[in-house]
Amino acid sequence: MLSKERMVRIVQLLEERQFVTVKELQESFDVSRSSVMRDLIELENQGLIQRERGGASLKSVSTTLTNFNEMSVVSKENLNMEEKKLICAHAARSIRDGDCIYIDSGTTPAHILDYIQDKRIKLVTPSIYLIRKLPASFKGDIFLLGGEFNKSYDTSYGSLTLEMIRQFHFDHAFLSTNGIDLENGNVYVFDFNVGACKKAIMECSEKCDLLIDASKYGVKAMCNWASLKDFHSVYVDAYEEAREIPDNFLVCKGEDENEDK
Incomplete structure (x- = not known):
């Protein structure tokens, strides 16, 4: 073992x-x-x-996510959908024509597609879920990362995937994760192999953003793969009122909320 x-x-x-x-x-x-x-x-x-x-x-009595109890991508598709769309609408504003971008697996990053259909970019992803949502009119080039593929979690990982990742230089990477700890800044994912690929993406990217909704606060998983301070921006839909918002956190607001302020 x-x-x-x-x-x-x-x-x-x-x-x-x-x-x-x-x-x-x-x-x-x-x-x-x-x-x-x-x-x-x-x-x-x-x-x-x-x-x-x-x-x-x-350390905590709460359940820790592993590859034995992590929900499949399909089962999470409709969870917190409006929050995910809001986050991605803000994150997508930083994408420019000519960029080489990485969009992570998971149901949150897939919503970026709604805002980049007319962009002439190079898009790299390990996610077939995301590829299936691309419209036929998409103007960019598509690169699908290979390697060992897990259908339930809709992602590639392992040595072959890592080898492919290291062939790229990304202008911008948009990453997802299972949970974060606001106390110590840890960023968690359910599997060490998946975490290794996320680390490799960060090493190959000029700018890395994390996309999470508030349901990820306090959730712990098997692998601690990054620190919140490692990201250029952390896009969230809400933040704890009692805490001071870190400099790299961007709390996304809808149009109605922006007008009220």
């Missing part, structure tokens, strides 16, 4: 039992104490668990 698979299982065990000992984990996975400790240290660094004397407990 690979380390990342053990970490998924450790989180699942903690969700079931709230506390497990190092010895129990050694026996469950038939690995050395040092291997278990490395996994626990990594999970603690991810903000998912808390190491305690002789074992570990969940």
